[in-house]
Amino acid sequence: MAIRVAAGIITREDQVFIALRSDDKHQGGCWEFPGGKVEEGEDPAEALARELMEECGITTDKSELFKFIRHDYIDKSVELYFYLVSEFSGEPHGKEGQKVTWVNRSDLSTYTFPEANVPIVEALLKV
Numbered sequence: 001m002a003i004r005v006a007a008g009i010i011t012r013e014d015q016v017f018i019a020l021r022s023d024d025k026h027q028g029g030c031w032e033f034p035g036g037k038v039e040e041g042e043d044p045a046e047a048l049a050r051e052l053m054e055e056c057g058i059t060t061d062k063s064e065l066f067k068f069i070r071h072d073y074i075d076k077s078v079e080l081y082f083y084l085v086s087e088f089s090g091e092p093h094g095k096e097g098q099k100v101t102w103v104n105r106s107d108l109s110t111y112t113f114p115e116a117n118v119p120i121v122e123a124l125l126k127v
């Protein structure tokens with residue numbers, strides 16, 4: 001069974017906010033768009049808002065679904081709902097101690113993301 005995940009592409013002007021997955025996590029050492037598993041009784045947009053508050057300390061004010069991607073890793077299958085987050089309150093930070101950074105869209109390809117994110121990064125380079 002695939003796990004459902006909501007992730008936020010937090011944008012401000014030409015920059016995107018990304019976080020480093022710690023080594024002990026699935027796809028550890030890769031950069032990610034902050035987010036996490038959709039819990040029972042939640043829809044992906046609710047999960048997104050909850051996760052962005054938990055992991056980055058922001059309130060999501062405006063988000064729209066950007067892409068849905070299903071990906072089979074060797075060890076698990078994921079269904080990822082990637083949202084563009086264009087308006088938010090608060091200053092995103094690594095609330096759980098994770099390393100974070102703002103990166104220019106055009107520099108996204110220099111960061112290593114999980115395999116499932118490849119089409120997302122490609123699409124963001126074109127926007």
Ligand SMILES: Nc1nc2c([nH]c(=O)n2[C@@H]2O[C@H](COP(=O)(O)OP(=O)(O)OP(=O)(O)O)[C@@H](O)[C@H]2O)c(=O)[nH]1
Nearest residue numbers: 005007025026027032033034035036037078114116117
């Ligand atoms: N958050 C996030 N997860 C991603 C991305 N790309 C991707 O393949 N994933 C995968 O989706 C799953 C998301 O899980 P997560 O570890 O963020 O979930 P979570 O925040 O609920 O964490 P927890 O299990 O530590 O409570 C992981 O298997 C992760 O490897 C991404 O861009 N962002």
Ligand SMILES: [Mg+2]
Nearest residue numbers: 034035036037
């Ligand atoms: Mg997470």
